[in-house]
Amino acid sequence: MLFLGVFDPSCSQFETSEIEELKCAISRQPEDKRDLVLTENFALLTIDFGASGGSLIVENDLDKVGVVVGRPYINKDSAGVDANILIQALKNRDLDTLKLARGSFCGFCFDRQSKALMLCSDKVGVFPIYIAKVGDRIYFSNALRMLRSITKISKKIVPEHMFSQLAFGYCLARDTIFSGIDRMYAGEFVEITASSMHTNSYWSWDELKSSHYSDDELQERIYEAFIDAVKIRAESTPAELSFLSGGLDSRCIVAGLRNIDRPVWSLNFAPEGSQDHLFGRLAATALGSHHYELGLGRDSFSKRQRKILDSWAETHQELVKQGVKTHRVWSGDGGSVGMGHVYLDHAFIQLLREKKIHAAAEYLMKHRKLGIPLGMLRSDMKHEAENSPLEKMVSELKSFAPEDAAKSGLLFFLMNDQRHHLFNYFEDLDLYKFEVVLPFFDSVLLELIVAAPIDEFLLHAFYNKWLAKFGPAISTVPWQAYPNHVPCPVPSDEYGKLRYQWNEDWFDKTENDRKQKEKLDEWRTMLARSGFPKQILSKNKLWFAYCLTHLKIRDYSYILDAAKEIIFFNRDAQ
Incomplete structure (x- = not known):
């Protein structure tokens, strides 16, 4: 479900032009059915496409209007009425009930009598x-692109937010790249009235007490929590659809579904000749899932996901008629950061334990090569660009106060990287219209992980041992491991040389050449277009980078891609 709303306590009637602007902003698809709720000072547009667990609740002649997107899972027996429970909790300012929600969701309630708007995010802010x-x-909306389309909203770019976006791939905390738009943080409750706007945290990850289970007991408890997360999300349809790559996260989901006796159709769209492609196929055979493959090119990730869902539906029409949902698919997002602690290592967490926050941030940015291609910027912006992302990271790390200071590193990525990882998915929901089921974001599961000793989880060490809880089948065939992490112990030499996801040759040469030509055309158009942000970027330097890349003298694709991102956001600031 998509929503876009406006609340104005001083307004007695919205102009027709304002409502039309909302209708245009909510979706880029003219044919989408837009539902309008309108009172004297509240207007709401929704589009329900049958996915994302969306619910619109209107009661007592518009006295109470609420929306929940996603599935809160407040208790095991309430899945069908979760939206009502959540909206009533919002109306009553009942933060204790919000604490019970373990799912991925967001929601709001407008109380017409008190002229109050209450909103909440899930515990990770996914x-x-x-x-x-x-x-x-x-x-307020559940996609940034909607608010970017509203003329009255300031879209002035904040340089330090832009520098974070370029360095990390996302803005930190509540920031967006624009001065006039914020994003709700994890575990947050916001109440807006005619006279005030108050923000409260109903959940705080750094208040969890450290656990002290034995290694085997911790593995068992986390396995039980994961299977429980899978059970409450499974539906009574003829089969579940799940992405299955060559990695561990999606493999654990398929294994979990099979362990609770759910039939599974696993979907893989990796290029042939890659580890992702072959290891996914081998895992499907080992785990007993029906498997469907569709090799796709270098389109956006959401577009490839939608393409394979459509292709599967077209070739399995009888199963669709029987009730298999092609707009709902399981995904392993969140597994590598939560279970695998993918971005952390011993040196980084030791610096955090020693309270050397600045040194820890410097180490991580250098180790992960996080930074900004300064050559594209105007000379007077380079100093700020060089230092701003580091200072923003230090500030965010300091905002956490866990019992073990090392865990501020894990929380940094859980609260920032993970909730922004699905940014493009939510931005393009109007185009692709499918729901992702995300058991690795289950808050009961994450509570156990965050409370556990962090050292055991580094570099996928705990993850590799935990696999045994699923039974022998999951570990009988190789999987794709992260560079410099615990390697896969299952030999794969017999399968020959397979392309690796993190290498440039993951796609074959023909597809890479096609994509590079497409990007060169985009960069050339970008540099020739009017409205170029000369106050930020050096156009001459970017043309030079383009020419060197085009002539294959030196590859400056990373600089041109970064410039493209700035120009994309700058269009709204004109």
Whole structure:
């Protein structure tokens, strides 16, 4: 479900042009059915495409209007009425009930009598809500692109936010790249009235007490929590659809579904000749899932996901008629950061334990090669660009106060990297319209992981041992391991040389050449277009980078891609 709303306590009637603007902003698809809820000071547009667990609740002649997107799973027996429970909790400002929700969701409730708007995010902030304040008026939506389309909202770019976006791939905490738009943080409750806007945290990860289970007991408890997360998300359909790559996260989901006796169709769209492709096929055979493959090119990730769902539906029409949902698919997002602690190592967490926050941030940025291609920027912006991402990271790390200081590193990535990992998915929901089921974001599972000794989880060490809990089948065939992490112990030499996901040759040469030509065309158009942000970027340097890349003298693709991102956001700031 998509939603876009406006709350203005001082308004007595919205202009027709304002409502039409909302209708245009909510979706890029003219044919989408837009539902309108309108009172004297509240307007809401929704589009329900049958996915994302969306619910619109309107009661007592518009006295209470609520929306929940996603599935809260407040208790095991309440899945069908979760939305009602959550919206009532919002109306009552009942933060204790919000604490019970273990799913991935966002929601809001408008109380017409008290002229109050209450909003909440899930405990990791996976499902987004963006908020913009313009005078007395509040705009809110579950995709940033919607608010970017509203003329009254300031889209002025904040340089330090832009530098974070370029360095990390996302802005930190509540920031967006624009001064006039914020994103709700993890575990947050916001109440907006005619006179005030208050923000409370109903959940705090760094308040969890450290656990002291034995290694085997911890593995068992986390396995039980994971299977429970899978059970409550499984539906009574003829089969579940799940992505299955060559890695561990999606493999664990398929194994978990099979362990609770759910039939599974596993889907793989990796290029042939890659580890992702072959190891996914081998895992499907070992785990007993029906397997469907469709080799796709270098389109956006969501577009490839939608393509394989459509292709599967077209070739399995009888199963679709029987009730298999082609707009709902399981995904392993969140597994590598939560279970695998993918970005952390011993040196980084030791610096955090020694309270050397600045040194820890410096180490991580250098070790992970996080930074900004300064050559594309104007000379007067380079110093700020060089230092701003580091200072923003230090500030965010300091905002956490866990019992073990090392865990501020894990929380940094859980609260930032993970909730932004699905940014493009939510931005393009109007185009692709499918729901992802995300058991690795289950908060009961994450509570056990965050409370556990962090050292045991580094470099996928705990993850590799934990696999045994699923039974022998999951470990009988090789999987694709992260570079410099615990390697896969299952030999794969017999399968020959397979392309690796993190190498440039993951796609074959023909597809890489096609994509490079497409990007060269985009970069050339970008540099020739009017409205170039000369106050930020050096156009001459970018043309030079383009020419060297085009002539294959030196590859400056990373600089041109970064410039493209700045120009994309700058269009709204004109």
